[in-house]
Amino acid sequence: MAAQAFLLLASFLLVLFMLARPLGSLLAKMIDGQPLPGVGAVEHLLWRGLKIDTREMHWRHYLLAILWLNILGLVALFALLMLQGLLPLNPQNLPGLSWHLALNTAVSFVTNTNWQSYAGESTLSYFSQMVGLTVQNFLSAATGIAVVFALIRAFARRSMETLGNAWVDLTRITLWVLLPLSLIIALFFIQQGTLQNLLPYQPYTSLEGVKHLLPMGPVASQEAIKMLGTNGGGFFNANSSHPFENPTALTNVVQMLAIFLIPAALCFAFGEAVGDRRQGQMLLWAMSIIFVICAGIVMWAELQGNPHFLALGGDSAMNMEGKESRFGILVSSLYAVITTAASCGAVNAMHDSFTALGGMIPMWLMQIGEVVFGGVGSGLYGMLLFVLLAVFIAGLMIGRTPEFLGKKIDVRDMKMTALAILVTPALVLLGTALAMMTDAGRGGMLNPGIHGFSEVLYAVSSAANNNGSAFAGLSANTPFWNCLLAVCMFVGRFGVIVPVLAIAGSLVSKKIQPTSSGTLSTHGALFIGLLIGTVLLVGALTFIPALALGPVAEYLLF
Numbered sequence: 001m002a003a004q005a006f007l008l009l010a011s012f013l014l015v016l017f018m019l020a021r022p023l024g025s026l027l028a029k030m031i032d033g034q035p036l037p038g039v040g041a042v043e044h045l046l047w048r049g050l051k052i053d054t055r056e057m058h059w060r061h062y063l064l065a066i067l068w069l070n071i072l073g074l075v076a077l078f079a080l081l082m083l084q085g086l087l088p089l090n091p092q093n094l095p096g097l098s099w100h101l102a103l104n105t106a107v108s109f110v111t112n113t114n115w116q117s118y119a120g121e122s123t124l125s126y127f128s129q130m131v132g133l134t135v136q137n138f139l140s141a142a143t144g145i146a147v148v149f150a151l152i153r154a155f156a157r158r159s160m161e162t163l164g165n166a167w168v169d170l171t172r173i174t175l176w177v178l179l180p181l182s183l184i185i186a187l188f189f190i191q192q193g194t195l196q197n198l199l200p201y202q203p204y205t206s207l208e209g210v211k212h213l214l215p216m217g218p219v220a221s222q223e224a225i226k227m228l229g230t231n232g233g234g235f236f237n238a239n240s241s242h243p244f245e246n247p248t249a250l251t252n253v254v255q256m257l258a259i260f261l262i263p264a265a266l267c268f269a270f271g272e273a274v275g276d277r278r279q280g281q282m283l284l285w286a287m288s289i290i291f292v293i294c295a296g297i298v299m300w301a302e303l304q305g306n307p308h309f310l311a312l313g314g315d316s317a318m319n320m321e322g323k324e325s326r327f328g329i330l331v332s333s334l335y336a337v338i339t340t341a342a343s344c345g346a347v348n349a350m351h352d353s354f355t356a357l358g359g360m361i362p363m364w365l366m367q368i369g370e371v372v373f374g375g376v377g378s379g380l381y382g383m384l385l386f387v388l389l390a391v392f393i394a395g396l397m398i399g400r401t402p403e404f405l406g407k408k409i410d411v412r413d414m415k416m417t418a419l420a421i422l423v424t425p426a427l428v429l430l431g432t433a434l435a436m437m438t439d440a441g442r443g444g445m446l447n448p449g450i451h452g453f454s455e456v457l458y459a460v461s462s463a464a465n466n467n468g469s470a471f472a473g474l475s476a477n478t479p480f481w482n483c484l485l486a487v488c489m490f491v492g493r494f495g496v497i498v499p500v501l502a503i504a505g506s507l508v509s510k511k512i513q514p515t516s517s518g519t520l521s522t523h524g525a526l527f528i529g530l531l532i533g534t535v536l537l538v539g540a541l542t543f544i545p546a547l548a549l550g551p552v553a554e555y556l557l558f
Helices: 002-032 040-050 059-082 099-110 126-156 166-192 219-228 249-273 277-303 307-311 328-341 356-367 378-398 411-437 449-464 479-508 525-549 551-556
Strands: 202-205 211-214
Touching: 002 126, 002 166, 002 249, 002 277, 002 328, 040 166, 059 099, 059 126, 059 166, 059 479, 099 126, 099 479, 126 166, 126 219, 126 249, 126 378, 126 479, 166 219, 166 249, 219 249, 249 277, 249 328, 249 378, 277 328, 277 356, 277 378, 277 525, 328 356, 356 411, 356 449, 356 525, 356 551, 378 411, 378 479, 378 525, 411 449, 411 479, 411 525, 449 479, 449 525, 449 551, 525 551
Parallel strands: none
Antiparallel strands: 202 211
């Protein structure tokens, strides 16, 4: 099994980096504002037709454009979900959603979280899935990439006041990156057997003679951007364990690669854009080391068997509970680590059925901010925040003013960095405490004791860090839970974007300092170790007490 696990991880990362490298070069050109071959005339006509001012923006204007787009999208999606029963493409005549479920769902898809307090096939019409959710899957992914574009420009430019044009970035990202790749992936999914139609649900009679309805729908088109944009969610309640969403082993592999493709490509793009490819490689090394260790722990834990069964005298050589036999232990474990390291939230196994340690690792990957590859854009700007923190710590150790890529990191930058890093831990811990202190919060718990606490902690961690996966075992479709998680998702997304763009606005105006003998090298093994240590230290100091009350305590019981 150890050899199989090693080959699985090695082959996955090898294929990923081979695909991400050329995409990174394309993204680097877009960051630099270079014209893309064959589309310059189309873009020019588009800007003129939409009357878009293509002049570059100050960071505040860039931020306002991002916020306005997402707030308008939130309002439009909320209204669409409330009025679903009056809109077309609803062959099952599904009614509109309750106000709190519509609010939760709208916030969820606008913030790239895709948390679902409902079963998709019995709640949403085709119109809501396509015009509502799929559109926001594109826009929320483009938002994250646009923000990291602005931050990368801040490191690459010197003595300027502008970070690019948000409307230009959002349009180019959507048209020339997300749409073409989604089309290719969707066509592959259709070829493999993923549904893509607008038919009414089909009646059938089971072998036991019971009549059922077989759900239909435009699944492949939503599934492609769901993975590529690290959105998550699912057309069906069973998510990517459903054979209509994830029919074969090949689609399963493509889904995993799609989740990490753009986050890995952005690391290559970062190195090219700042003129030092070693910086991008440094980020990839740090992310890959944490990823491999976490995947190895989950695989090992799931191969040890279920301790609950062993305690009752059962034979449990490995923990297949909640996993698809089509994929098995190793692939299911890898998928769980990928989807929680990134802000995707798609699942092909029930995380609630993982062992205590196997379930703790996905939870912790979300809690550290999903910076191990992470969401499209959000993973890289989250990791760059830890880079600034690591540089600051190193500067204190050697008594020098901290700087990264020649840009001095001042007190204001560190305040914004600390704010961005601490937003999501505060939401997770305060949100979990509020849920455990109130009857409305505890009323959603279907499992008592330690594991019930883990389910609550996982849900709030998933929402605040914009992941969207769930432990399950939590009845979250109530006014309390829908509103609590909506607040966590909204603040967890934009409470980080605001300080990130403020940092970008500060850095872009600074001069690049020449390298000297005392300059800290930020691309070698020493700094990679310091960066990994910083991520682990922040995660440990923040969440060890909460984890000790949940999965750690559950593990120690057996």
